[in-house]
Amino acid sequence: MKTSILVLFLTTTFSFFVAAQSIEPIFDEFDGLYQAELGSTQGCVNPEVNVFRVCSSALRNDKNAPYILHHGAKTEKVMVLFHGLSDSPFYFRSIAKAVYQEGFNVVVALLPGHGKIDPDADMEDSELADRWRSHIAKVTAISEQLGDKIYLGGFSTGGALATEYILQHPEKVSGLTLFSGALALDPNVEFMANIWGIQLLAKFLDGDYQSENANPYKYPQVARFAAFELVEVIFSVRELLEKGAKVDLPIFAAHSTADRTTPIVGVKSLMEYNQATSVLYELPKELEICHADVVINEEQVSEIGIDGSLLEEIMPCDVPKANPKHAEMLTNLMAFLAAN
Numbered sequence: 001m002k003t004s005i006l007v008l009f010l011t012t013t014f015s016f017f018v019a020a021q022s023i024e025p026i027f028d029e030f031d032g033l034y035q036a037e038l039g040s041t042q043g044c045v046n047p048e049v050n051v052f053r054v055c056s057s058a059l060r061n062d063k064n065a066p067y068i069l070h071h072g073a074k075t076e077k078v079m080v081l082f083h084g085l086s087d088s089p090f091y092f093r094s095i096a097k098a099v100y101q102e103g104f105n106v107v108v109a110l111l112p113g114h115g116k117i118d119p120d121a122d123m124e125d126s127e128l129a130d131r132w133r134s135h136i137a138k139v140t141a142i143s144e145q146l147g148d149k150i151y152l153g154g155f156s157t158g159g160a161l162a163t164e165y166i167l168q169h170p171e172k173v174s175g176l177t178l179f180s181g182a183l184a185l186d187p188n189v190e191f192m193a194n195i196w197g198i199q200l201l202a203k204f205l206d207g208d209y210q211s212e213n214a215n216p217y218k219y220p221q222v223a224r225f226a227a228f229e230l231v232e233v234i235f236s237v238r239e240l241l242e243k244g245a246k247v248d249l250p251i252f253a254a255h256s257t258a259d260r261t262t263p264i265v266g267v268k269s270l271m272e273y274n275q276a277t278s279v280l281y282e283l284p285k286e287l288e289i290c291h292a293d294v295v296i297n298e299e300q301v302s303e304i305g306i307d308g309s310l311l312e313e314i315m316p317c318d319v320p321k322a323n324p325k326h327a328e329m330l331t332n333l334m335a336f337l338a339a340n
Contacts, residue, residue: 023073027052029142034066037112061216064088064115068107069100078105078147080140082158085230088115090217091155094297098330102337105146109139120209123223129232136165153177155295156262160233163270167237167245175340177333178253180294182230183237183266193231202228214306241273248275250340254294254329256283261291277340281332283325290317298322
């Protein structure tokens with residue numbers, strides 16, 4: 001009798017422990033977030049082991065969907081990654097995989113207005129920047145449950161949003177990783193952002209914003225209106241720094257010196273404010289690595305599948321090319337994460 005009671009007690013205790021450690025409820029929260037954003041979610045065509053992906057009929061395809069790479073339980077560290085303007089979580093695939101293989105749970109979010117079959121209404125939304133900010137906060141809150149220490153990472157616009165969030169909530173995050181971080185834009189774009197009525201003009205010029213093009217994971221162009229929403233975030237980051245927001249956490253940044261879209265000066269300025277470790281992996285100008293190419297490798301380029309032979313000489317940065325230093329960049333990133 002005593003043996004039966006002991007077995008029952010141990011079984012109940014073990015079941016409670018397993019339930020307490022389960023991350024399934026976190027997946028439900030993640031799915032619920034995107035149900036609200038996309039209208040509905042559904043099963044993915046090709047489910048993968050240790051990948052929780054939130055697919056939807058509102059998205060162009062499943063590889064535009066947000067996802068979590070998980071180890072089946074909470075981990076010591078969790079990385080949350082936010083993509084750039086006009087692209088999708090696909091662009092973080094190689095980086096997310098590498099971080100996951102280092103023992104992290106990795107969350108790759110989908111920013112409002114992105115990855116969709118019909119993004120026109122989103123790309124004209126006067127609340128778009130605030131929707132991005134709200135999404136960053138919600139995804140971060142969900143992700144906090146997946147690990148003891150949380151790191152935020154961002155590519156381009158995602159980097160600006162992650163930086164702004166950290167400046168406003170420094171106690172919540174253990175580190176920041178930036179890839180082509182959009183902390184500065186071409187001076188002409190920044191100047192135009194201050195012109196009265198420029199956003200109304202941008203909406204008019206954007207017209208009926210389309211998503212279809214040869215690249216299945218990126219919109220054919222950056223919406224002008226959305227670009228000015230990004231400028232609002234960049235100006236907010238600068239204002240926070242100028243008003244004394246504390247920057248005291250490890251920062252890793254990978255940036256091409258040849259980047260004309262987001263000049264490297266913005267990232268360097270942030271690092272000057274930082275009181276903790278700053279690591280800048282600077283891609284030499286002579287390599288002519290375009291803004292969006294910093295995060296992709298040969299496998300991703302092959303999957304995008306664009307034949308750029310007719311476009312290369314006219315608009316070289318419209319043709320995806322693998323970052324020739326991609327593997328070395330990841331080695332430096334892993335060393336940074338191991339040390340911090």
